[in-house]
Amino acid sequence: MRLTTNKLILATAIFLVLFDNVTFFQNVIGVYPFAEGKNLFFVVSLAFGLTGVLALFMSLLASRFTTKPLLIALLFMAAGSSYFANNYSVIIDYIMVQNILQTNVREATDLFSLKLFLYIFFLGIVPALLVWLAPLEPQSWRQAAVSRLKLITIALLLILIPLFLFSRFYASFFREHEELRFYSNPTYALFSVYKYAKRNFATSAVTVEPIGTDANNLATDRERELIILVVGEAARADRFSLNGYERPTNPLLSQEEVIFYPQVSSCDTSTATAVPCMFSDLTRAGFSNKKAAARENILDVVQRAGVNVLWRDNNSDSKGVALRVPYEDYQDPARNTICDVECRDEGMLVGLQEYIDAQKSGDILIVLHQMGNHGPAYYKRYPKEFARFTPTCQTNQLDECSPEEIGNAYDNAILYTDYFLSKTIALLKQNDKQFETAMIYMSDHGESLGEFGVYLHGLPYLLAPETQKHIAAIMWFGAGFAVDRQILRQQAGRELSQDNLFHTLLGSMEIHTELYNPKLDILCDAHQCPPLQAGPYAKDKGEKQGVVRSGRK
Known part of the structure; x- marks a missing residue:
């Protein structure tokens, strides 16, 4: 027929x-x-x-x-x-x-x-x-x-x-x-x-617009900064015991003088947009992937100002952020020396001290892009010795597991991130005499774990639940980093977002540029903000330009 x-x-x-x-x-x-x-x-x-x-x-x-x-x-x-x-x-x-x-x-x-x-x-x-x-x-x-x-x-x-x-x-x-x-x-x-x-898919080749061409570093070699920025993966704020979660998912970080920021929102609910957005000066309101692809980001600006930049990636890639800076793939077992069922985030720390020692001048900014809590196979995201919360979901088919099993596997991955961040802090501590050291941790987005029948992430922002948008963010500062920790703790509960990262990095590395907006620098009230050139934010400079970063002028 x-x-x-x-x-x-x-x-x-x-x-x-x-x-x-x-x-x-x-x-x-x-x-x-x-x-x-x-x-x-x-x-x-x-x-x-x-x-x-x-x-x-x-x-x-x-x-x-x-x-x-x-x-x-x-x-x-x-x-x-x-x-x-x-x-x-x-x-x-x-x-x-x-x-x-x-x-x-x-x-x-x-x-x-x-x-x-x-x-x-x-x-x-x-x-x-x-x-x-x-x-x-x-x-x-x-x-x-x-x-x-x-x-x-x-x-x-x-x-x-x-x-x-x-x-x-x-x-x-x-x-x-x-x-x-x-x-x-x-x-x-x-x-x-x-x-x-x-x-x-534009018909013409993309021309990348330079930004921050006036950027210069005000610090001297005597005041060199070493900052490690850890980009987390799918880590929601409410699963961190630092944020009041009843389970001890942060046993090691709780012993450090870290500052947890409980009210930080992501730019998007997917890695492909959130990561470029958090490194962009466009802010969420004006961001698009197309605009970001045709515009430099914070890594370009600080590199132009003389900062040594390195991106190590144990996720899929940098989503276009690290195209113009040194980049190393740590999902490759030939490079990552700590691999079992998959290559571990901890492997990104191996050999990092040698890299730091090789930079004889200038500040250093290192970005570590985690595999973190990438779903749905949460059980793969941590070595077996971190399976503290049991029973766990041992499949990527989440609808076959109970909410308890899914939550246990997810929390074990947070526990491994706690370990990884504590190791990162230990590395920074051994460099305290040579540098002003700091660690910034910020997740790309959150995650749904079956609440209301929703799993993973990536829902349109309009529809996405808070669990996909409310992200974990942590800061740690070495002994020599001149910042008023008491002020930071007092202000930690204010509403922040990934829009703050661009300007916080400029401020913490003392980069002088008219792009800098002190209102978006998380640390601005707790240290001496970089002076502003004549630009759109110069009128806001006021008393913010001289506050509370001890030992620095």
């Missing part, structure tokens, strides 16, 4: 709506429940409307040679999206598209599971084979054009009739519940791919 192209397109659209939109309709019914059956027909009309949208999209792109490849691509896209939506409540927005494209093989293998294979097999491979093997009726050019116009008309009717019959419901659906559309599959994923391509 031969099928027309129209029937194949309609059949595929119906399959996608019925089998790949479980989470979408669950969320719709949550907002429009079937109480007394009053919303039933609206939800049914929504299924017809979504079928019409998909059929219209496919009919406009399909041709004699592209119909089957297009339908097969949509089936596989929808199968993958359905798996992550159903099991983790993950939405495929344009940031998630960027994450997928930037994910390396090691990260991807953490997501492999039998359930993922079953989704791809039954929702992707099986229907794709049926589409590929379906015999199609031959049509002349005229017949194909008339037939396609009929399909477009049917698709439009499927869209417009429900809109007309249930206009009151759709007014609410489109105006008040925008978040529901994020779960429609694969329509929102398609939109996200388009949005990502539009933002990132």
Whole structure:
């Protein structure tokens, strides 16, 4: 039995709506429940409307040679999206598209599971084979054009009739519940791919705009700074005992004079955006990945001012931040000497003293990008001796584990970060006589651990729960670092964000530039802020330029 192209397109659209939109309709019914059956027909009309949208999209792109490849691509896209939506409540927005494209093989293998294979097999491979093997009726050019116009008309009717019959419901659906559309599959994923391509694939080569060209370092060799900035991964603030969490997840840091900042927000809920944002001067309000790719960041500015910069990475990569500074990959066992089931964050400290000793002049800024609490395979994120909280979830299929098991594995990874940061502090302490030393720890984003059925991170900022946006941030200062710790502790509870990092680094390294904004320097009230050139923030300088950094003028 031969099928027309129209029937194949309609059949595929119906399959996608019925089998790949479980989470979408669950969320719709949550907002429009079937109480007394009053919303039933609206939800049914929504299924017809979504079928019409998909059929219209496919009919406009399909041709004699592209119909089957297009339908097969949509089936596989929808199968993958359905798996992550159903099991983790993950939405495929344009940031998630960027994450997928930037994910390396090691990260991807953490997501492999039998359930993922079953989704791809039954929702992707099986229907794709049926589409590929379906015999199609031959049509002349005229017949194909008339037939396609009929399909477009049917698709439009499927869209417009429900809109007309249930206009009151759709007014609410489109105006008040925008978040529901994020779960429609694969329509929102398609939109996200388009949005990502539009933002990132420019036809002309990207020219990187220099910033802070006036930057210069006011410190002398007698006052050399050594600062280690640790970029954490998926570490939420409420799982740190330093922040009042009932479990002892910070037994080593609690013995150090660290300052925990309990009210710090991330720029985004994904590494691909949060990391470039935290190193940018644009602030979250003006940030985009496209802008950041065409603009220098804080590492460029301090390097231009004579600071020795090094980026060591045990995550996927620097997300474009370290393109113009020395970069070392510590997920490579040939370089990282501390590896078992995976290479450990601690390995980034090996040989670091030799690097420090080799820098005979100038300040030093070292960035260590952790694997940290990267999910969903939390059980892999720490050596076995750190499995203090048990039982733990021993799979990447989080829906197969209890909340207790997931939380235990996640907390063990925090415990390992506690150990790693304590080792970092120990390294800095042995350099106290030669440098003013400091450690800054800031996570890229938080993490959902199954609260309200949501896992991992990456939800659009508008929808994301606080657990994905409320991040851990810690500072430690060596004995010779001239800063008033009492003032810092008094001010630690104020609301901060990753926007503060750019200016805090400028201030702590005494970089003189008109880019510097003392209002965003976390340390400004506790040390002598760098003087400002005539720039947009010079008028704010006032008394802030002479306060409380003892031993420095």
